[in-house]
Amino acid sequence: MTESDSSARPPCHAGRWRAATVFCLLVMAIALATGMSMFEQFKAQLSHLQTKLETVHQIKYVAVLLDEAKAPALLVTLDPLEAALQVQRLNSVAEGREDTMQLWAVPVAGEPRSLGVLTRGNKTLSVPVADGALDDVPRLAISVEEKGGVEPGVAPRLPYLFEGTLIQKAL
Numbered sequence: 188m189t190e191s192d193s194s195a196r197p198p199c200h201a202g203r204w205r206a207a208t209v210f211c212l213l214v215m216a217i218a219l220a221t222g223m224s225m226f227e228q229f230k231a232q233l234s235h236l237q238t239k240l241e242t243v244h245q246i247k248y249v250a251v252l253l254d255e256a257k258a259p260a261l262l263v264t265l266d267p268l269e270a271a272l273q274v275q276r277l278n279s280v281a282e283g284r285e286d287t288m289q290l291w292a293v294p295v296a297g298e299p300r301s302l303g304v305l306t307r308g309n310k311t312l313s314v315p316v317a318d319g320a321l322d323d324v325p326r327l328a329i330s331v332e333e334k335g336g337v338e339p340g341v342a343p344r345l346p347y348l349f350e351g352t353l354i355q356k357a358l
């Protein structure tokens with residue numbers, strides 16, 4: 188080795204280190220900006236889905252009312268957002284001109300409570316119901332009453348025309 192070789196300085200890599208550091212900082216800044224953008228998009232989607240979930244109808248109660256032959260006659264559902272029972276006729280039974288079908292909540296103990304009168308001739312209809320009117324009610328029934336239904340507090344005529352178990356659905 189000559190003296191000039193031993194006194195030569197090793198090559199300086201400071202320029203390369205600076206460039207690598209700047210490059211890494213640039214990559215980190217882009218990654219941070221991308222992450223923040225994705226987080227904001229996630230928050231916006233979550234907010235949109237929460238709003239959509241609040242407006243989507245949920246069924247809380249379901250009952251299928253059966254006739255004497257145990258054939259489905261009416262489908263009754265409750266949507267808490269609408270505060271109304273949706274009643275769909277599944278058969279062709281129709282009340283007479285001087286008769287009315289009346290929907291009843293049949294509790295375990297005590298007298299049945301009228302939930303409303305079914306209008307004549309409609310395949311589907313809505314019956315307004317108070318919040319909590321179906322709490323602790325295991326059965327629904329339909330009776331045939333004189334035109335206009337019975338007065339509040341009066342029991343229905345028996346036997347019921349249709350009966351069914353009321354099921355509370357887990358939301």
